[in-house]
Amino acid sequence: MTSAVAAGETAIELTGIGKRFPGVIANHDIDITIQAGTIHALVGENGAGKSTLMKILYGVQKPDDGTIKVNGAEVSFATPSDAIAHGLGMVFQHFMLADNLTVLENVVLGAESLHGIGDDARAEITRISEVYGFGLDPDELVESLGVGERQRVEILKVLFRGARIIILDEPTAVLVPHEVDALFENLRRLRDQGHTLIFISHKLDEVLAIADHITVIRRGTTVASVLPSETTSRGLAELMVGSELPSPSTEESTVTETVLLAVRDLEVTDEDGRQELAEISFDIHAGEIVGIAGVEGNGQTELVEAIIGMRHLSRGTVTMSGTDITHWTTRQRRESGIGYIPEDRHRHGLLLDSPLWENRILGHQSRPPSVVGPWLNLRGARADAERIIAEYDVRTPGVGTNARALSGGNQQKFIVGREMSGDPKILVASHPTRGVDVGAQAQIWSHIKAARKDGLAVLLISADLDELIGLSDSIRVLLRGRLVGRFDPQSVTPQELGSAMTGAGDDR
């Protein structure tokens, strides 16, 4: 274990770091100084070079130029083991945990020589868990843990190995808002105990809330170093993309009188008969965006699945343009003009190991241009995938590329393009811009706004309150499976929405 370094000293100093891959300059002229005992945020768009830089710092890749100093001494890491030996630790965005092993087994794996694999290790894990308030039971299976707890297991793994400098790669990307708060609480406690934290993110509000220092990376190099007190999230965003930003706001109302989707008294129960949704009634008109706000887990997923036909209603009706579609299958609903952007693009939106043109057919397997008579029309699907790639600015080498190879933002743009194909009348958009960078976010917003202008009815579910307020014509709040409030986005503030979401606000 590296000895604790007093706050104010330099923990890490990167000077002139550069890294080139064939045909790409991932990093050049990167200069960052990180004070010990602080939370230092690294922000930048997807693909700006944050991850490469952190891989260099963690010894996964070797830099072509520049020097790395840890605690004042120049170092050169050949493998992550070298970095670990110097007191560095990394918490990956995609957790490196085995579900069927216990917390204890996951933590000691690969570091068995420190405290064995028995009671000594158990005691050490319990000690760390108590010191930092993680609340983890060493003998619980990781499988039964929530996302936030799994992340704490990852942090515990790093601490168990004696790390004093911890790199967190987009730690909040997978968390829901109250888990983010818990994580920040843990991070502050770690900092107060003398740890140095490097926080990588593109969520600017969170960065402003947690960081002591911020370094902005754009196109592979450091462009600014700011203090959170001296900037705003808009200012940071402009530093990140290097230009003025569009806002989500819709300019003028396009709401018409035609009701396209009407939900009446909808109720959904789970397998054990518990109510998940009850007394849900609302209308969406042509050209209207209805936003659903709520803390995750209050019935949003169930509502979306009920409307799209993936969940059985225990009572209530769903009507589309006056036709009762309550008992229709998902395919019938989609064929009759409902588009669906699922909340989890990897699990529901795409076949990751299939090429884009095959993904174009998904959900359209019964409609042109993907079919001719009883046969799939491969040429048509390819041509239409090309159209989506062009219209929606999907950055990909071609239609034959597997979906997995695209970045999250480009995957999402492709899904939006697909769901907008065939001129849907209704779009159910569940977290349409989750985990995508500000550039892609702006593009997706502009597509939704354009479709709204053409008379699309949109049900928008989002955890991003600015997105909800900016895009929606009307906002409903979902709390414990019921619609508890109705707000006008012109006048409501995020604070008012937030208190309604947690049940603190008035029921209007």
Add this chain to the structure above:
Amino acid sequence: MLAFIAGGFVLLSAVRVISGADEITSSGTLAVTLTATMPIALAGLGGLWAERAGVVNIGLEGMMIMGTLGAGYVTYHHGVLAGVLGAIAFGMIGGALHALATVIFGVDHIVSGVAINIIAAGIAGFLAEAWFTDLPGGGPTQSPSLADPGKINLSFLSEPASNLEDKHWFLVSDLASVVEMFTKNLSVLTLLGLALIVGSFFLLWRTRFGLRLRSCGEAPEAAESVGINVYRYKFTAVMISGGLAGLGGAYLALVSTSGFQVGQTQGRGYIGLAAMIFGNWRPTGMFMGSGLFGYTQALPFRDGTHSVHALLLVVAGLLVAVAVIQWLKGSRRNAIISVVLGAVFLTWYLTTDIVPADFTKMAPYVTTMLVLAFAAQRLRMPAADGRIYRKGSSG
């Protein structure tokens, strides 16, 4: 799990007393059961090692065939100790081939395994003809008679147990049969096999080596991210897997019979794999599954028409037990189906005295299928089992 075994045993004992079919728990039947169980269990243990490291080993059958061949050839020329080691080595050759294909070259595990089964059967047939045809007592499909690896007799325990068994008392005599099974003519290889099953449990679940090996079967990316050489652990596991299957082959050639024969594995590698799945990838469960298969294979040879007839009553009893459990769980429909099926088996039992001889051969499989279908199971295989892993996938 102990309650499960105990409950089954009491049921068997009760059925024996009611039906008078003494063979269903006689020491003779149990001894045959143990002999039939061990090769299946050794194959199952081999499967468990490989799959815990994330490699599906359907090539167990082929590695077992290699084991029988190795046991036959090496035992004849160099004695029984060398023969057992030779069988393990031959099995390991199969394991090494499977490891090379699946771990290093990333071949689909099923494709590689099936290929090994076909190759092994071919090689065994060819080499048997080349090696054994001209030997005294040998032939193109069988080796000469081979030496026995040795048996353990504890007559001070087995004789009183035998006397007790002959009294045919409820439960007491049945337990005496069990004691006799373990104290009379117990093969050294049986003992070795049992020790390996217990040892595997400790090695895999109580040591650092075992934790690392299992982590390769659960989350190889995570294992690599903490500096574990995933390929090495997988390779080791599949080699051990082959060695265990080879030992199972030695058991067939040296204990179950007294010589190598072409085709003597009769699909026990596959049955071992099934036993391992039945046992939820755990050694105890795997051994119980093997025992179930072994018992149903042994019974037809022990006064089969009567024993299997008594088994009808056992099945009826099991179905009633299932019905009660299902009723308590609140699924009435399943409970009623179980009761009706139980009544059918009971009627069959009551209206007949024996089952047709042809049926006795089928009974093991019917019983096994019924037990597998009704054993309410929540199986959980290693998360990355059967997945091809490429180095550098983490990070």
